[in-house]
Every structure is written in structure tokens, then in C-alpha cells.
Amino acid sequence: MTSSVAAVWRSRGVLGLLVRRDLTVKYQQSVLGYLWSLIEPLSVAATYWFVFGVLFQTRASTDGVPYLLFLASGLFAWIWVSGVLGAATTALTTQARLITTIKVSREVFPIGRVAGTFFEYVAALPVLLLIAIFYHGRFGPYLLVLPLAVLIQLVFLVGVSLLLASLNVMLRDVERVVRLLQRVLFYALPIVYPLDLVMSAPLPRWVEVVYQLNPLVGILELHHAVWTENFPSAALVVTSVVGSLIMFLGGWWVFHRLEPSVLKEL
């Protein structure tokens, strides 16, 4: 494992190149280019804000953070997750030509997809800051929670990406499962509603436990905490850190286990 991590680290130049190439292709082929990275999250945020904020009168929490800010902080992080889920499955299949002629660390392709979507997340961050300035008007030390959330999320997503990219070569069903997962997960995470709502709902205890075992729940709570200044419980944070590490190691392991077969298949 350490040797392959080292190999990936040596290929970081290649990684940067692939990401830059993917982004270039993406932006070159559309008229609005970079603006799409803003339009997409903004319009999605506006839609959910209308439905859940205006119509259903969802409240973020008792501490007076405006719903739109609460929503956007979670939603933008979710768009990153969702982007990785979508892009990871095809990370190897669309690069088959390159992979079958050149010897590179194959991990760079799925990891590159995570990096590419990460840059889109970063590109949309100014919008989040604008919303925060407009509605909130103060930035506290809790802003430092954001890098922590992003780091845990990054580890988790790299694991997911390695897992999905290699599995999808062997089983094309993965692509469909992922599409389903994208929709279900969105509502299974505290994005449009606060976590308190789940905890106070008349649910059996085990449902609450299972719900919180998802590492993404803790990650999203951290994203919210940047603005609500309400740090999630230690248990939740530990769960998401441990869960993300397991995902990372598991994804890495599966990727290496499948690598010889994947190469035959491409």
C-alpha cells in the first residue's frame, strides 16, 4: 500500500495535468464556461430554498442562521459529493485508450475526478461567502471548521471514487446503482433539513443510529457548523473520520484487487 501511495504521489504532476485537461475540455465546449460552476449550484439552491424555505418554512435551527445560508453550505458540499459519484464511475472506462497504452499509476484517474469536482466546489465558494455576507454579516473562528470538513470529505471521496471506478469496469450496473444512490442520499442527509429534525422525529433508536453511521452526515454537519457555530457532537465527528478512513482504505484495497482484471477488460 505504501509503495502505491508513493507511486501516486510521484504521479502528482500527471494528476494535475489530467485535471487541467478535463476542466479545459469541459469549459471549452460550453459558451458560459466557468459561469456554469456558479449557475448550477445557485439555481439548485434557489429551487430548494423556494420549496423548503418558503413553502415548508423549514428553520435551520434555533440560533437564527438564515435558512438559505444553512441550505447553501450543505448543498454546495453535496454537489461535490454528487459530482464525484457521477464522474467516478466513468473515470477508467472513458480513459481506456490512455490506460491501455501507457503505464501510469491507474489511481490517478479516479483521484483526478475527485480533484476536478473539488475545483468546481471551490469555484462556487465565493457564492457561499456572498450569501453569508449578505444574510449573516459575521465571520467567526468557526470558519476554520471548513478546511476540516473539506479534508474529511476529500478522504472519503477518494475512497468512493477508487471503489466505483474499478467496480464499474467489471459491473456496468454500478452506474445505475449510483444514479439511484445520488437521489436517495440527497434526502438521507441533513442538507435541506437540520439534523435536529431527524433526532426529534418519532423514529426507532436504531434508525437514528444507522442514519448517523453514514460518514457524510458528520461531514455535512461540519459544513453547517461553519455558519451555525454549533459544533456537532464528538461521536458524530469521530464516526465520520473513522468511516471516511475505512472508505478510503476499502476503496484502495478493492481498486488494487481488481486492477489486473480491470486492465484485461478495458
Added chain:
Amino acid sequence: MDDAIIEADGLGIRFVKNRRRNLKLREYFVQGGKRRLRVDEFWALRNVSFKIKAGDAVGVIGKNGTGKSTLLKLIAGVLFPDEGSIVTHGRVAPLLELSAGFSNDLTGRENVQVVGALHGMNRAELKEKVPKILEFAEIPGFHDTPVRHFSTGMRVKLGFGVIAHLPHPILLVDEVMAVGDKDFRQKCYKTIEQMLGEGRTLVIVSHNEADLRRFCNRGLYINSGILEVDGPIDEALAAYNGLVRT
């Protein structure tokens, strides 16, 4: 004396013919145990051992579907053997085959940059070499056209251009000479001869005997995944043509 640059020892690789091959997912994870050969599997290569010395030019010959390209892929490190091992001492240039490893959505120039950078060219080298490669490929007016619109011959020209400008000691060429036009072929010949002159190692798959005789000092004749002849190129070719019966 051990100056072998490519060493294959008991090399074997197994493929599955069946269309539903992907469904046996469990087998990829279950390690050990006695895995017997399923009916729908076959060995593309088996018990292949050879040593190639630095500076050798080796022609791989055999009928279609006997594992020649698979062998090149194993040498290139883009396939892993199921049995045995293959070791290369020195960096291997990208395998040159008909698709040349280019992505369709990128332009010729971008593809050259990607492949060049994947092979360790830094920014300065790329800046210097990319125009040379494009010029070498003789595809004026198509430098900024997506490779999707390239003809097979144009792709190969560009791919050859990349390889000709890489310093890697091991070159692998899979059946590409046939698609270049006459002028370009002459250029390829000159380039290959020049590269061989520099002491680089060449492994080439071809059906063109004249080409093989021209460059190769050694031939590997593969039949149904088994290395039948490993000797001078004439001997291998003779075996392929069924002239020698031993």
C-alpha cells in the same frame, strides 16, 4: 553477464471469452484455493520465457489472435500476468498501436502534451518538443483539430512522432507501419534505424516480413499463446511460414 533489459519468466495470462464474464465478481476477491480453469477461459499466453538484451530489435510474429499484442501490453506494463513475471530494466515508451493512446475529445496538440507529460516531460521540454513532434507527424492544419476527426494514418503518424522524441530505452510498436503512406514509412524506417543506432531496444509486432528482416536481429514466433521459436529473425519467419519442420 546479465544485461537483459526485458526478462520474461514463465509468463502466462488468462482471458475469459464469455460475454457474461463480469458477473463472477466474487472470484476477484476470493484469494487462494485451487481455481480450476473454467471452460470459458483460455490462456492467451502461457509459459513464455525470454530475455531481451539492450539494443536488440525483436520481431514478434504469429497468426492473428495468438497473443502478440498481449505480449507487448505485458511488456508495456498495461496488463498484469496471471502467472510468471516480467521485468523491464529501463523505462518503456508508450505502446504504439493503431489508436495511439489518444483521447478523441482532445486536439492533436493537447494529446501530444498529455502523453508527453505522462512520460515525464517537464514544461520546458514540452514547450520545445511539442512543435517538433507536430512537425514530424506531417499533419499540417490538423494540429488543433480533435483527434476524433483524424484518420488512422494520421493518428499513427502523431503517435510515432511522440515516440520518436522520447528518450525511453524500450520501444514497443504494434502493427502500425502498414497504415502510414509511403513517404512517412520511409521516415519511420530512418527514425527506427537511427533509434536502434542509439542502442535502444525495439520490440515490434508486424506481418510485413520485409520490415521485420530490415530491422530485427531476433524473432519470437508465437503460436496459440506458446513461444515456439526464439532465435534469429530468419529462423522465426521460416517457422511461421512453415518452411522448417523440426
